[in-house]
Amino acid sequence: xxxxxxxxxxxxxxxxxxxxxxxxxxxxxxxxxxxxxxxxxxxxxxxxxxxxxxxxxxxxxxxxxxxxxxxxxxxxxxxxxxxxxxxxxxxxxxxxxxxxxxxxxxxxxxxxxxxxxxxxxxxxxxxxxxxxxxxxxxxxxxxxxxxxxxxxxxxxxxxxxxxxxxxxxxxxxxxxxxxxxxxxxxxxxxxxxxxxxxxxxxxxxxxxxxxxxxxxxxxxxxxxxxxxxxxxxxxxxxxxxxxxxxxxxxxxxxxxxxxxxxxxxxxxxxxxxxxxxxxxxxxxxxxxxxxxxxxxxxxxxxxxxxxxx
Amino acid sequence: xxxxxxxxxxxxxxxxxxxxxxxxxxxxxxxxxxxxxxxxxxxxxxxxxxxxxxxxxxxxxxxxxxxxxxxxxxxxxxxxxxxxxxxxxxxxxxxxxxxxxxxxxxxxxxxxxxxxxxxxxxxxxxxxxxxxxxxxxxxxxxxxxxxxxxxxxxxxxxxxxxxxxxxxxxxxxxxxxxxxxxxxxxxxxxxxxxxxxxxxxxxxxxxxxxxxxxxxxxxxxxxxxxxxxxxxxxxxxxxxxxxxxxxxxxxxxxxxxxxxxxxxxxxxxxxxxxxxxxxxxxxxxxxxxxxxxxxxxxxxxxxxxxxxxxxxxxxxxxxxxxxxxxxxxxxxxxxxxxxxxxxxxxxxxxxxxxxxxxxxxxxxxxxxxxxxxxxxxxxxxxxxxxxxxxxxxxxxxxxxxxxxxxxxxxxxxxxxxxxxxxxxxxxxxxxxxxxxxxxxxxxxxxxxxxxxxxxxxxxxxxxxxxxxxxxxxxxxxxxxxxxxxxxxxxxxxxxxxxxxxxxxxxxxxxxxxxxxxxxxxxxxxxxxxxxxxxxxxxxxxxxxxxxxxxxxxxxxxxxxxxxx
Numbered sequence: 001x002x003x004x005x006x007x008x009x010x011x012x013x014x015x016x017x018x019x020x021x022x023x024x025x026x027x028x029x030x031x032x033x034x035x036x037x038x039x040x041x042x043x044x045x046x047x048x049x050x051x052x053x054x055x056x057x058x059x060x061x062x063x064x065x066x067x068x069x070x071x072x073x074x075x076x077x078x079x080x081x082x083x084x085x086x087x088x089x090x091x092x093x094x095x096x097x098x099x100x101x102x103x104x105x106x107x108x109x110x111x112x113x114x115x116x117x118x119x120x121x122x123x124x125x126x127x128x129x130x131x132x133x134x135x136x137x138x139x140x141x142x143x144x145x146x147x148x149x150x151x152x153x154x155x156x157x158x159x160x161x162x163x164x165x166x167x168x169x170x171x172x173x174x175x176x177x178x179x180x181x182x183x184x185x186x187x188x189x190x191x192x193x194x195x196x197x198x199x200x201x202x203x204x205x206x207x208x209x210x211x212x213x214x215x216x217x218x219x220x221x222x223x224x225x226x227x228x229x230x231x232x233x234x235x236x237x238x239x240x241x242x243x244x245x246x247x248x249x250x251x252x253x254x255x256x257x258x259x260x261x262x263x264x265x266x267x268x269x270x271x272x273x274x275x276x277x278x279x280x281x282x283x284x285x286x287x288x289x290x291x292x293x294x295x296x297x298x299x300x301x302x303x304x305x306x307x308x309x
Numbered sequence: 310x311x312x313x314x315x316x317x318x319x320x321x322x323x324x325x326x327x328x329x330x331x332x333x334x335x336x337x338x339x340x341x342x343x344x345x346x347x348x349x350x351x352x353x354x355x356x357x358x359x360x361x362x363x364x365x366x367x368x369x370x371x372x373x374x375x376x377x378x379x380x381x382x383x384x385x386x387x388x389x390x391x392x393x394x395x396x397x398x399x400x401x402x403x404x405x406x407x408x409x410x411x412x413x414x415x416x417x418x419x420x421x422x423x424x425x426x427x428x429x430x431x432x433x434x435x436x437x438x439x440x441x442x443x444x445x446x447x448x449x450x451x452x453x454x455x456x457x458x459x460x461x462x463x464x465x466x467x468x469x470x471x472x473x474x475x476x477x478x479x480x481x482x483x484x485x486x487x488x489x490x491x492x493x494x495x496x497x498x499x500x501x502x503x504x505x506x507x508x509x510x511x512x513x514x515x516x517x518x519x520x521x522x523x524x525x526x527x528x529x530x531x532x533x534x535x536x537x538x539x540x541x542x543x544x545x546x547x548x549x550x551x552x553x554x555x556x557x558x559x560x561x562x563x564x565x566x567x568x569x570x571x572x573x574x575x576x577x578x579x580x581x582x583x584x585x586x587x588x589x590x591x592x593x594x595x596x597x598x599x600x601x602x603x604x605x606x607x608x609x610x611x612x613x614x615x616x617x618x619x620x621x622x623x624x625x626x627x628x629x630x631x632x633x634x635x636x637x638x639x640x641x642x643x644x645x646x647x648x649x650x651x652x653x654x655x656x657x658x659x660x661x662x663x664x665x666x667x668x669x670x671x672x673x674x675x676x677x678x679x680x681x682x683x684x685x686x687x688x689x690x691x692x693x694x695x696x697x698x699x700x701x702x703x704x705x706x707x708x709x710x711x712x713x714x715x716x717x718x719x720x721x722x723x724x725x726x727x728x729x730x731x732x733x734x735x736x737x738x739x740x741x742x743x744x745x746x747x748x749x750x751x752x753x754x755x756x757x758x759x760x761x762x763x764x765x766x767x768x769x770x771x772x773x774x775x776x777x778x779x780x781x782x783x784x785x786x787x788x789x790x791x792x793x794x795x796x797x798x799x800x801x802x803x804x805x806x807x808x809x810x811x812x813x814x815x816x817x818x819x820x821x822x823x824x825x826x827x828x829x830x831x832x833x834x835x836x837x838x839x840x841x842x843x844x845x846x847x848x849x850x851x852x853x854x855x856x857x858x859x860x861x862x863x864x865x866x867x868x869x870x871x872x873x
Binding site: 030031032033035036037038039040041042044045047048049051052053080081082083084089092093148151152155156159162163164165250251252253255256259260263266267268 | 371372374375377380382454455456457458459461462465471474475476526527529530547548549550574575576577578580581584585587588590752753754755757758759761771775785791792793795
């Protein structure tokens with residue numbers, strides 16, 4: 001177990017280094033510069049700017065300086081948002097994305113599992129079809145469409161919710177629905193198919209034969225086994241929901257990190273691009289790392305295998 | 310079998326129950342929330358006229374990159390800064406300078422020395438008095454290469470300003486600005502510049518407080534450290550979310566400041582901005598403070614809910630005049646004549662823009678209180694005539710020894726609006742001239758680099774005013790030496806006229822010279838292909854007065870009020 005975790009950890013560090021290097025190179029390779037603007041500036045002004053941000057140094061030296069600062073935990077200062085430290089931008093904006101992300105993950109799991117279980121237990125009956133229609137709708141309407149639709153119908157026409165912002169608990173409802181619709185559908189379908197399979201397997205039949213109560217079977221045996229793929233998916237989902245809320249953040253004017261990420265790229269704000277990329281990468285890696293560990297904990301076979309080594 | 314059925318029905322019941330519970334819960338919340346949101350607009354509308362809550366709320370699409378006057382470059386920042394900082398003068402919404410920190414000024418005979426007399430009751434938000442020394446410090450700071458100000462060139466009018474910025478001289482005392490005493494500021498200019506009084510209203514010339522700024526580069530990045538001298542104070546700056554400004558009780562002209570609070574939310578999405586307006590969460594859209602969704606504009610204007618105002622910006626296409634086929638003036642002219650500008654405005658842009666044949670928009674001032682375009686209309690610069698265009702194209706091709714227009718590309722920066730215009734224009738060229746032109750779009754940063762490098766045949770461009778003078782649209786766009794002349798248009802005569810205009814002894818002569826240069830470049834040479842002069846579409850809630858789009862198309866709100 002410890003060896004397994006250690007191994008994963010080292011791989012994480014190595015991939016992080018590659019990621020930093022690749023991002024740095026790619027970012028500098030794309031045309032455009034953080035110092036350009038629509039109105040041309042004189043050469044002297046341009047030179048002053050380059051000197052100020054150290055962009056007049058050779059690329060390899062800039063890279064060295066960046067790595068050195070990075071190791072010391074210094075992500076630098078944004079070039080476009082004058083004098084705002086990158087770590088501060090992340091620290092201030094990420095909680096919004098995180099809160100929304102967590103709300104969506106919980107909603108996805110709870111609603112997705114319920115729909116999936118219901119559908120599996122009523123395999124090929126009305127409830128099954130109904131749940132799967134909902135799932136297909138959730139999967140096929142992109143959040144880009146769903147979000148404005150929800151906003152217009154529930155916030156402008158009915159005025160049950162606020163159009164934008166994240167000030168009260170009610171403000172979470174619309175963005176959470178828009179953000180979790182697809183993953184609800186995905187989880188529901190996942191649970192349904194594995195559950196149908198599990199419910200027909202020998203050990204469930206044995207359990208039934210032994211006279212175990214029905215709900216106990218579903219809860220204790222079937223669900224637990226059906227959860228395995230969901231747990232794997234959870235790592236991706238968590239990271240995906242937190243990083244992938246750019247559209248939702250834009251439409252509901254949520255001051256989250258996604259907005260800054262997109263903007264940093266179009267601004268060519270080098271330190272901010274690097275900072276947010278690294279942050280997202282670490283987050284993604286940690287999520288997957290935790291999912292891996294959770295997998296070990298949930299699946300007895302993995303535990304046994306780990307011990308065997 | 311039996312027990313499975315029982316179990317499943319039980320599950321269904323529980324689930325149905327919980328869903329119902331969730332629904333009713335939701336309904337409960339709905340009911341609780343809706344009277345609240347529904348009532349507030351009604352309540353504010355029925356409030357008595359004289360004590361209407363004096364709050365003004367609007368949105369900006371992106372956060373001001375900086376609120377340090379020396380580092381600001383964009384419209385968003387300038388809208389916020391107009392509330393926070395007060396310069397020597399202040400432009401009214403027509404773009405005319407009015408006394409602010411300077412109560413009066415004297416100009417020397419040769420027009421090169423300005424002496425500003427400052428009021429003695431202006432204070433910084435930290436309590437310090439606003440002095441001439443502050444201005445001297447601020448202007449030199451903006452020019453200092455160590456400050457790395459992008460807009461430092463706005464101060465190149467000062468003697469030795471450019472040299473100091475380029476590091477050619479290191480002694481700041483040689484720069485042409487000096488505090489004679491606490492309330493007298495002397496500015497020495499490189500040439501007679503009558504619009505200098507307007508220039509000092511620009512944010513790059515705004516003062517900063519030395520105690521708050523010196524050695525603290527991040528002073529303007531947080532509400533807690535910013536020190537300002539304008540009608541409002543920055544109370545809160547939640548990055549990425551909102552800015553809250555409150556009335557400055559110590560402002561010398563506080564009696565004329567009506568709003569007690571201004572809330573500026575940062576909202577990028579156009580339809581969200583519109584929905585916020587519809588649900589009474591904001592009071593204003595337009596003039597760089599949010600924009601009305603373009604598909605809604607015609608309907609809203611018809612209903613009288615939105616207003617259209619002309620602003621000082623020009624939408625045009627650049628020709629690469631250094632490469633075939635657009636090195637030929639006749640071919641350029643043919644392309645300009647072969648499009649129908651009004652049709653583009655009516656069917657594509659739909660915001661009642663004015664077809665453009667010149668460079669300088671109508672809201673730019675001329676002389677003697679008349680607009681530049683009133684004095685020098687652009688109607689004679691070009692016409693739209695397909696037959697004439699075909700003839701010119703044939704002549705032009707012959708001159709170049711070509712038989713047909715080679716494969717060319719029209720480059721624009723990625724945006725639905727620019728795309729629609731480009732498609733319409735390329736279609737007109739195809740139908741009217743039989744010319745096939747490819748379309749290519751690039752993301753903004755890439756586009757700028759490609760355009761700067763001259764790697765295009767035809768490229769989209771737009772130019773907005775930095776200050777209210779025709780020189781800003783001519784020298785910058787068609788002078789052979791201008792860095793913004795991306796089509797590399799070169800006509801020595803135009804260059805000479807504009808050089809003379811810069812140092813002209815009086816304003817009438819100057820404007821005349823500028824008009825001559827513009828006429829040569831546009832009528833004879835078709836240096837660029839002007840398409841339209843921009844407008845801005847604005848919406849405001851009832852009861853708000855004196856919140857307008859200024860001549861340049863920026864929201865002017867600081868001295869607005871709510872009357873009911």
